[in-house]
Amino acid sequence: MLENVIIFDTTLRDGEQSPGCSMTLSEKVEIASRLEALRVDVIEAGFAAASKGDFEAIRAVAGEVKDVVVAALARTLPADIEAAADALKKARRPRIHIFIATSDIHMVHKLKKSRDEVLEIVGRTVRHARNLCEDVEFSAEDATRTDPDFLVRVFDQAVKAGATVINVPDTVGYSTPYEFHDLMIRLREQVPGLDKVILSAHCHNDLGMAVANTLAAVRAGATQIECTINGIGERAGNAALEEVVMALHTRKSLFNRTCRIDTTQLYRTCKLVSALIGRPIPANKAVVGANAFAHEAGIHQHGVLSETTTYEIMTPQSVGLAENKLVLGKHSGRHAFESRIGQMGYRLTEDELHRSFDRFKDLADRKKTITELDIEAILQDGRMDAPPIYRLERFIINSGNTITATANVSLVRNGKSREKVAVGDGPMDAAFKAVEKIIGTSFQLEDYSVHSVGAGKDAQGEVVVKIRKNGRLATGHGLSTDVVEAGIPAYINAANRMLGGLCPPAESEAVL
Numbered sequence: 001m002l003e004n005v006i007i008f009d010t011t012l013r014d015g016e017q018s019p020g021c022s023m024t025l026s027e028k029v030e031i032a033s034r035l036e037a038l039r040v041d042v043i044e045a046g047f048a049a050a051s052k053g054d055f056e057a058i059r060a061v062a063g064e065v066k067d068v069v070v071a072a073l074a075r076t077l078p079a080d081i082e083a084a085a086d087a088l089k090k091a092r093r094p095r096i097h098i099f100i101a102t103s104d105i106h107m108v109h110k111l112k113k114s115r116d117e118v119l120e121i122v123g124r125t126v127r128h129a130r131n132l133c134e135d136v137e138f139s140a141e142d143a144t145r146t147d148p149d150f151l152v153r154v155f156d157q158a159v160k161a162g163a164t165v166i167n168v169p170d171t172v173g174y175s176t177p178y179e180f181h182d183l184m185i186r187l188r189e190q191v192p193g194l195d196k197v198i199l200s201a202h203c204h205n206d207l208g209m210a211v212a213n214t215l216a217a218v219r220a221g222a223t224q225i226e227c228t229i230n231g232i233g234e235r236a237g238n239a240a241l242e243e244v245v246m247a248l249h250t251r252k253s254l255f256n257r258t259c260r261i262d263t264t265q266l267y268r269t270c271k272l273v274s275a276l277i278g279r280p281i282p283a284n285k286a287v288v289g290a291n292a293f294a295h296e297a298g299i300h301q302h303g304v305l306s307e308t309t310t311y312e313i314m315t316p317q318s319v320g321l322a323e324n325k326l327v328l329g330k331h332s333g334r335h336a337f338e339s340r341i342g343q344m345g346y347r348l349t350e351d352e353l354h355r356s357f358d359r360f361k362d363l364a365d366r367k368k369t370i371t372e373l374d375i376e377a378i379l380q381d382g383r384m385d386a387p388p389i390y391r392l393e394r395f396i397i398n399s400g401n402t403i404t405a406t407a408n409v410s411l412v413r414n415g416k417s418r419e420k421v422a423v424g425d426g427p428m429d430a431a432f433k434a435v436e437k438i439i440g441t442s443f444q445l446e447d448y449s450v451h452s453v454g455a456g457k458d459a460q461g462e463v464v465v466k467i468r469k470n471g472r473l474a475t476g477h478g479l480s481t482d483v484v485e486a487g488i489p490a491y492i493n494a495a496n497r498m499l500g501g502l503c504p505p506a507e508s509e510a511v512l
């Protein structure tokens with residue numbers, strides 16, 4: 001039997017820290033449930049002392065999941081450690097995760113502390129955390145730029161004080177696989193008692209090597225790896241969970257390790273995170289990108305048709321990828337729709353089923369063939385529910401290359417309809433301005449993106465809009481075979497979320 005590597009997911013903490021990736025409380029809880037279904041071992045739910053929102057999110061996640069360890073991050077400050085312990089009260093398996101910087105550059109410029117002072121703090125705060133929680137993880141921030149001899153002393157101190165997990169972060173994404181491998185080996189040789197605790201790696205992707213460094217750590221004996229869904233995170237991001245997991249899965253004999261992850265849940269989890277933060281998955285993204293399994297070049301196609309393993313090292317089914325093939329049409333009934341959704345692994349309430357079936361029928365009138373990708377887009381779009389403050393009634397847009405774009409938009413609020421006209425740089429700008437006139441406030445447009453669901457002229461366009469106001473960010477989605485018709489509801493969706501308070505802070509403090 002191969003030994004399992006512990007998969008520590010920090011999408012809700014490190015992932016959320018990256019600009020534009022913030023999530024609301026209910027979104028975090030939804031992602032946590034999905035991570036539990038994916039069978040990650042540890043969910044880092046937030047940084048308890050960072051904000052009230054983070055504290056509440058840890059509490060909510062701790063109350064929601066059952067079979068997963070829930071971790072909360074804390075600096076080496078008594079108040080931070082107590083806040084983490086407090087937020088974790090409802091967790092069945094809580095873990096306090098403490099960190100302090102150990103590289104000279106961080107100690108001199110950020111902490112303004114000597115090596116001896118840092119050693120004393122590590123021992124004292126790990127003991128404090130152990131008094132409040134059985135499971136304590138200790139991280140040496142910027143470990144890969146720390147003098148290795150000093151790093152050994154720091155970890156020795158943490159292990160002696162009772163840390164149950166020792167984490168080695170490549171905080172600034174500086175390391176390379178060879179170096180990271182050698183560092184892990186050195187720590188295993190020189191830190192007394194390290195074989196009695198969990199040894200963990202936490203890699204950032206500044207030089208594009210987060211996944212490679214993480215795998216090098218596994219080869220060197222790391223027993224836990226920290227990663228995020230879609231690799232979201234600070235700057236260039238963290239090691240992508242789906243990539244590390246599929247590398248372990250596909251190259252089992254090389255790594256001599258496996259993990260508990262249900263790989264068939266990977267695609268669905270990646271899509272959910274992508275939809276909730278409003279950041280589409282690039283087509284060439286490893287493992288879950290739209291082209292990851294598309295063997296379109298003639299010679300490859302021929303090879304794949306005669307024997308799939310000629311060019312396919314893993315199957316689309318193994319990651320639960322939805323397929324872009326005809327599944328339903330205009331004449332498919334509610335029963336066929338319901339059973340297909342079930343086969344795709346979704347469980348909907350009666351109400352959700354009713355609404356998505358209506359949208360499916362509407363789409364079937366406009367689009368010849370409906371694929372799993374289309375159905376998935378409908379389900380994801382329905383999930384971006386916002387308080388129904390404003391609803392689109394109708395719009396008329398006049399645009400062209402020789403005239404100024406004009407939009408006439410009518411919205412309904414509390415049964416009363418209001419109409420405004422605005423001009424703008426192009427049809428969408430005009431329409432957004434008309435919406436703002438009706439609402440009586442303006443937003444900063446942070447991002448506006450359109451991408452097609454599947455292929456073909458009649459493909460649906462998925463629009464994601466991000467707006468900012470007073471340091472808060474709201475994301476809106478729209479879906480239609482007509483991109484203008486998708487864009488306006490996306491903007492209204494974002495505005496409703498902003499007005500209804502479903503708008504997390506746009507920026508958070510960066511750590512680890």
Ligand SMILES: [Zn+2]
Binds near residue numbers: 511
């Ligand atoms: Zn990090």
